[in-house]
Amino acid sequence: MTGSGKGGRVLRYMNAEMLESARAARGRIQEAAREQVQGHLAAMRANDRPRAMAYFDGMADPFGKRAEELGRFRASGGRVVGTLCYFAPAEIFAAFGAVPVRFCSGLYEAVHPANDLLGDAGLCPLVKSTLGLKMSGASPVLELCDLVVVPTPCDAKLKLGEILQDTVEVHLMNLPAVKGTEEGRASWMNEIKGLVRRLEGLYGVRLMPRMLRKAIATYQRAQAAWRRFSALRRKGGIWGRDALLVAQVSFHDDIARWTENVNRLCDELEGRPPVAPEAARIMLGGSPVIWPNWKVPLLIEESGGIIIADELCSGSRTMYDPVVVGEWTMEGMLVAVAERYLVPCTCPSFSPNLDREENMLRRMREFGAEGAVFHVLRGCHLNSLDATKANVVLRRERLPMLKVESEYDEGDLEQVRTRIEAFIEMIRARREQSG
Amino acid sequence: MRRRGGIELATRHLAQGAGREAQGTGKGPRRRWKIESIRLVTQVFGLVLGNGMLIGLPLFGTSNVLRHIYFPNASTKFFINAPTYATFYKVQDTVYSAWNSMYIDLLLPLLIFVVLTILLGRAWCAWLCPLGLPQDLLTRLRRRLGIRHLEIAPHHADLIHSLKYLGVFVIVFYTFALGAPGFNLKAMWNALPVPYEQFDPNRAMYVYAQMAVGLAPTSTYVPTMSVLIALLFFGTSFAARRFWCHICPQGAMMAPLNHVALVKLRKDPGKCTHCRICYRVCPMEILKVYEERRGREVTSDKCVHCYHCVDNCPEDGCLSVEFLGKRLLGSRYRCQCDEGGSGV
Incomplete structure (x- = not known):
């Protein structure tokens, strides 16, 4: 309880100096990311590849074009929800008109601020990098999320969700470790319903079947394209x-x-x-x-x-x-x-x-x-x-x-x-x- | 390598495909018809003609040949002059009255029953039974109203399924006791000779319909019990998918032969992702198709061969329907969004 962070939140685990030094690293993280992205893209372009990849190259920079787009979207009243795992159901966010953005991070440079905080060098770098991203404020998109949804598949993500609450609104989803049983499935179904209630409260909208139906159809098309x-x-x-x-x-x-x-x-x-x-x-x-x-x-x-x-x-x-969907x-x-x-x-x-x-x-x-x-x-x-x-x-x-x-x-x-x-x-x- | 041909075929189809929607599926030509739609057509056809109920009655009702065929489905002799009767009716009718002739009358009908069931298994239930269509229509109505079905947990489903065997046993034992000399139940001969006739919801459902269209005299007797059970039938089938099929005594007679039927539901476990969709869409709450990891044979005694699982399985060729080893239908991934997303 060392004071208040952004948006009047109570800092329980982080302290002001720590955040200060993390924010000082923001420019360095962004610079390193850009360098890494451009380097990889150059390597990938060196070989024969489809022309249609150009679109995906353009979207590849996590702090680039798409970040600006989402910034404008948010400024005009759009909704953005962060997710930290595969398990956060995109269809549910889309049903509320929110754009889900998955923040699992692959940036090496962002690991350092989290290392300073956690003091566990053996921890998963993905989780540390994501935490560092938030601490440093390097990702413009992560800064404009209404909510970050964190399912708990592993120890590292479980603790990440807890610590992140210092800086952002977090919704934890208890993922069952045993999925094959009726009990496990029922508990996950309850988590999904809990998430719906949370989003209903957050946005002041009641989820109607037609909203969900439309979102499901959008993602079904994406799944069909991927197949x-x-x-x-x-x-x-x-x-x-x-x-x-x-x-x-x-x-x-x-x-x-x-x-x-x-x-x-x-x-x-x-x-x-x-x-x-x-x-x-x-x-x-x-x-x-x-x-x-x-x-x-x-x-x-x-x-x-x-x-x-x-x-x-x-x-x-x-x-x-x-x-x-068996029954609509x-x-x-x-x-x-x-x-x-x-x-x-x-x-x-x-x-x-x-x-x-x-x-x-x-x-x-x-x-x-x-x-x-x-x-x-x-x-x-x-x-x-x-x-x-x-x-x-x-x-x-x-x-x-x-x-x-x-x-x-x-x-x-x-x-x-x-x-x-x-x-x-x-x-x-x-x-x-x-x- | 073995699937290359299929994929190339698919790409040619996709190249010709006009709309982006059609391109979405990505794995070959879409099956034009859902099994679900073919089944609905068959059911309506079976109800109108095959079971000789509404239109078929005047045409077939007087035929002396047809009326001695006993079908595995259509539970009773509920139509005046109906061309076909159910085996279950014949069983009760003979067991109580033919003690002296050693039930010889029953041999031929049972033989026909066994042969037909071995040919088609419980496919009667989903494709031809006059009680199947009303259940499916009630399900459609419920979905239209946006009401979720009552889920029956697998262990409860097993319990309910065993009830139907108990039902058959009680009914057959009762009719046996009626006819056998040691029981002295002659008094019941007039009161309750063929018990299932009194309970069968078919009777209340269709005799009233026949009266309405003038096929049966308005004085036709409809047992009160049958009306009550018909009401129960409507209620339960509206709430739970194909509830009657879980407890149907005629189904119980077919169930033990479902494994050996020549129509088989097959699974290629090597293609399964265990996504559980087959269980979710199964009206009979059968877990076996989802759980099987080794065997190819997944026909269970509860299966009514509606093939919702084959219709909805997203893995190409994972589930299939075979007759005498020949593949009739196979699962194929397609995007639900291409179907207008109604799913009804």
Whole structure:
């Protein structure tokens, strides 16, 4: 209780000096982000890629064009809600006319302010970076959110939601760790209803079926476009790093416009030959790979591989599962949305998590992947443990897997590169052996 | 590699597709018809002609051949001169009256019943039963009114399902006791000979309809119990999806044969994402289709073959309907937004 922060909030965990020094780092964080984004984009543009990617490049800078757009939108009375995880149901926010923006952060520079506060160097860099982003005020969009919705899949996000309350209005959503039971499902359904009540209170609007129906239809179109894109990815006409960027632009973009551009990209992909027909077909799984933390995707694709499929919550999972409404009643729509986010999700926070192993196998077979790279962010114990299980299951099916533990900084770049290169070399050798 | 052909076909279709809406689905030509719509047409057709109720009556009612066919569905002899009767009616009718002839009369009808059920399983329930259509129409009405269905938890559904076996047992045992000499129940022969005739909601529902259109004399007797059960039927089927099918004694006779029926609901577990949509849309609250992780056979004794699950499964080829190993229908992803989003 060391005083009041922004908007008259009580600072419980942060103190004024800490925030002061974090804010001093704002310019540095923004500068580093811009540099990183432009650097990666330049690397990605160096190779053959679809022209329609230009749109997604333009939207890639988290503090760029889209941030300005959202700023104007907010100034003219628009509603913006921040989310911190896959599980925050976009359809519900859209039903209230709010633009959901997912703030999982991939900026290395933003980790430092959070490190000073938390004093836990082993914690997940994604969570630290997001906290640092808020402390420093570097993200203009995060500053104009009415509310930040934080589901609690893991320890790090659970605590992030708690600490963030110093600086912004937070709504925590209790995510059940056991999703397969009626009890787990019912508790998640209650969380969804609680979120609706919170938003109704916040905006002074009652959620009507027709509002939700319209929002669901908008996202169903986005999901349909993504499925179309996924199927086309199989032909190898696009690099995995580009595909991941497309998925992540949906984190903050206007969803109807995003859908339109994904469909445009699909139109172009239909006639395109594979970008790298000889490359080793890799499936990328594990901890979220968040733009612009593009270390692992770039290393894989610079080392003679191509990410043909992924099972990342920051990639395919974002839009793959459709909301299928059984009954278009209010309750029926809410159940459909609630289950869409909970039941098919293969987040390692669930136990048991057979769905993940099966999903990895299914995807690898469907996309003809020759090996899997399992990315584990340092401090992400859940993914680390799932990697061990996945390795056993994939080995049984004679599919090689490489577990790559990594941080946000560039310190481990060469070490990771060596391992990935060796892995891809091994896949190539296997390919030659089997003729 | 095995699916490349399909995808290429899809892309050609999409290239020709005019609207952006049609492009949205992304995986090949859309199935023009929802199974749901085909089923509705069949149900109406079955009600009007197949069960000889309204229009069919004057045409078939006098045929001596047709009236000795006993169908697995259509629960009673509730129509005056109806061309077809239900097996369940024949069972009761014979068991109470044919003790002396060792129930020989029952052999042929039961054989026809078994053969038909082995051919089509409980498909009768969702596609032809005269009680199926009213239940589906009530569901449509409820959805129009924006009222959510009463959810029956899986463990409760199991309990309710066992009631129907108890019902069959009690009814058959009662008719047996009527006819068997040791029970001395001759007094009931006139009072309550074929018990289900008295309870069957079909009777109240359709005899009144027949009276209204002049197919039955207005003096036709309708048992009070049947009227009460019909009211219960309307109430429960409005609240819960296909509630009657959970407790129907005629369904109970077919259920044990549903596994061995030649019509099979199949699942390719390798394509399943366990999204639980199949369970959510299942009117019979069957968990098996969702839960199965290894086997391909997912026809359960509760399944009435309505194929809501196949209609709504978002994974191409994950669920399918097979007859004698030949694939009749398969699940295919399509965007609900392309259907106008009504879902009704």
